[in-house]
Amino acid sequence: MRKYLIIGILLIAVCQSKAQSYAKLADSALRIMWNAKDTVGYRKSLNLYEKAFRLYPEKINSLGFYKAAVLAGELKDFDKAFDYLERLLALNKDINTTWSSLTSRYVNSEYKNLLLDKRWPAISEKAQKMKASFLKALRDKQEEFQSGGLNNIDFAKAKDGKQAYQLITSFQDFQYKEANNYSIKFRVIDSTYTSYFVSLPKSYNPKKSYPVLFFLHGAVQGNALSEYQNETILGDWNRYYTKYAALNDVIMVYPKGSKQYNWMNPDQGFFMVPSMLKEMKQSINIDDDKVFITGHSNGATGSFSYLMKQQSPFAGFYGFNTQPKVRTGGTFIRNILNRSYFNVSTDEDYYYPPEANDSLNVIMKRIKADYQDHRYNGWPHWFPQFDESEPVYPMIFRDIVTRNRNAFKPTIYWECDDVKYGKADWVQINQLDTIAKPADWHQRINFNIYKLLSYNKQDSLIAKDTLVKAFNFPRKSGVIKGSYQNNVFHLETSSVKEITVFISPKMVDMGKPVTVFVNGVKKLSRKPIYNKELIISGFKDTYDRKVIWVDEFKITI
CATH class of the missing domain: 1.25.40 (Serine Threonine Protein Phosphatase 5, Tetratricopeptide repeat)
Known part of the structure; x- marks a missing residue:
């Protein structure tokens, strides 16, 4: 059976x-x-x-x-x-x-x-x-949910790029929704579909923007895609997300993944969460600077992977019983410097041992990352199932309430081994140059894991000696780092052939030239413009009303 x-x-x-x-x-x-x-x-x-x-x-x-x-x-x-x-x-x-x-x-x-x-x-x-x-x-309910919204912007009314920018930033014409809970059918590829479940605050008001928290489920190997979900997703293991989201007016979203299409491994499903977010932004009033990801087990590893690979749409990341590792490429720990991670670990976790979490904590402290590890002793991997996990959730939601994305942060660091994930906020690596010798400062961070926990035939947790590296690095990577101030950008690159620098009016004085230095060499200096084509195409890629790039500088190294 x-x-x-x-x-x-x-x-x-x-x-x-x-x-x-x-x-x-x-x-x-x-x-x-x-x-x-x-x-x-x-x-x-x-x-x-x-x-x-x-x-x-x-x-x-x-x-x-x-x-x-x-x-x-x-x-x-x-x-x-x-x-x-x-x-x-x-x-x-x-x-x-x-x-x-x-x-x-x-x-x-x-x-x-x-x-x-x-x-x-x-x-x-x-x-x-x-x-x-x-x-x-x-279907009728999904159609009602997706009616109205950002697709109603008429860009034909914009005579130039500046007016297109203003149409986006001033838009507030979202519609009221008839329900609070919606199961949304989502196309994965061709005729393959899954779903995500959206739970709106009971007092949802389309005139107000709301934080969003995606919860990524674990056990992706044992799950299958489903074209619908129901309110049972709000109970059981997720009961405290439901409770504290209601208390803090946070929109909860529950995507459904599978062994083939998920947020961890392989890479085919990694697009799903950003694409679901893009769909939602067209229909409901989301605060673009307050979109977060959380998860448990494989879902927490997925949350950590978005932090490492595709963090731009999100403000912060959380995870219960995380294995902090990118399964599809290198784990470039310094990428956390643009964002944050809130980890919940337990000392009886077979998925990731406490000693490994301790080693990671030392590294995060050394690089001055915004990283928290909340350790709970005496609890197994499935900690969220227990009532004793409840005190964690008020901390998570306090962080959500107070934390905002800063996509225009004046310093940045980004490393990738696949240009598909080459963009972070205002920089993008377009081409790698992995033949070139890396810069002296371009060094991998890794550490050894000496013990792993597992259950024996008697269901007793035992420690086994091992020697494995925490992270894998199957490919060579490239890095860009730098800063800007007073319309001047200073960037350094390693193993990179081409980059793009994106410009927002929130970063520079649009009436003065912008100058870009790369590796100590002046690469260009010109006055930025409101590029209408770039503004509209970039907006339709993300439906982000707060991060709108009005100009771009492509630079060959």
């Missing part, structure tokens, strides 16, 4: 004593079902489910009825199986997707003993109709 994925169910023996009784019984029934080798195991599992239903009827969820129906079918108790299917479809507490197990690709295997029963066509048709109705309502 197919294993219905519930993150962490098999790992959390210690937390079961803190769970509700229905959950303990249902989780035990599910594990027995997974391990059953014959009808004896199936009967034992079904008996536990029925005990949970009998003792806690108000707690019954769709997973319980779904698995009970499958078990009854395996035991050839057809009357009971169809009774549970009818009760499953009648449930409304799971946001109207109770039909999903009857319309999935696993129907023929999970309900194989029911397919020839005369009641099957009727129950199957009922589920298909429910699905069709649900998907239509979802």
Whole structure:
């Protein structure tokens, strides 16, 4: 039988004593079902489910009825199986997707003993109709969410670049939304789709701009893309994000990734979060300087990867139980100097050992990074599942409330080994020159990890000696660093062939020439302009109303 994925169910023996009784019984029934080798195991599992239903009827969820129906079918108790299917479809507490197990690709295997029963066509048709109705309502709701907004800017009214700039910065014509929660279907590639779930503050006002926090889920290897999500995403492990987002008027966003398309590895899905943000900005009033990313486990590694590879749209980064490492290239730690990272670590984490976090903390302090590591002792990798994790969330949301992106910071550092990720705020590496000898100051930062934690066959956490490098560097990289003041830019490069410097009126006096020195050599000096074509094309790439580049200087090294 197919294993219905519930993150962490098999790992959390210690937390079961803190769970509700229905959950303990249902989780035990599910594990027995997974391990059953014959009808004896199936009967034992079904008996536990029925005990949970009998003792806690108000707690019954769709997973319980779904698995009970499958078990009854395996035991050839057809009357009971169809009774549970009818009760499953009648449930409304799971946001109207109770039909999903009857319309999935696993129907023929999970309900194989029911397919020839005369009641099957009727129950199957009922589920298909429910699905069709649900998907239509979802499409209508998405259309309402995406109506109006930045696409209404009429750039034909702008006679020059300065007016185009003013049209963007002054825009406030967003529409009210009929709901607070939206599941948005998102095109990944060709006919492949996933979704992201948007939860707006209850008091959402389109005249006001709001912070946004993306939560990236973990276990990307065990997840699959889904064209819709529902409000259940707001509970369980995410319950404290929901609670404190509501208290602080923060928009929460939950993308759905998979083994192939995610924010960690491979690279095919890395575009998704920035692209989802771009879609949202067209429809709702987002504060461009207050967009953040958080996550747990693989999701926290994804958050850290955006910090290292594509940080420009975001103000800050957070992660629970992070493995701070870029899986698709080099981990260029100094890139944090333009932003920040808030890490939550535990001393019993098999994903990343506490000694490695200690070593990273020393490095972050040495390079004067805006980096926090909050260590919680006595807790495993799945720390967010426990109620004792709650004190972390007020700290995260206090940071969100007080932190703003500064895309015009007068100093910058950026390193990359792939020019696809060559842009950071006002500089961009267009071409690398990895044949050239690197500058003396262009040196890699790395450290050794000597111990890793893992679970043995007795589910005991043990430490194993090892010797691995914290970061991999599969390719040579290039670097640009520098500063500007009073219309003068001083930049240094290493292993770089071509760069672009972007100009904003918030950085320079537009009425005076801008002079750029690269590696001590004066490369150009001219008065910046409001380049209408650049302004409009750049805006449509990001729909950012606060970071608008009005001119650019391309420089060959």
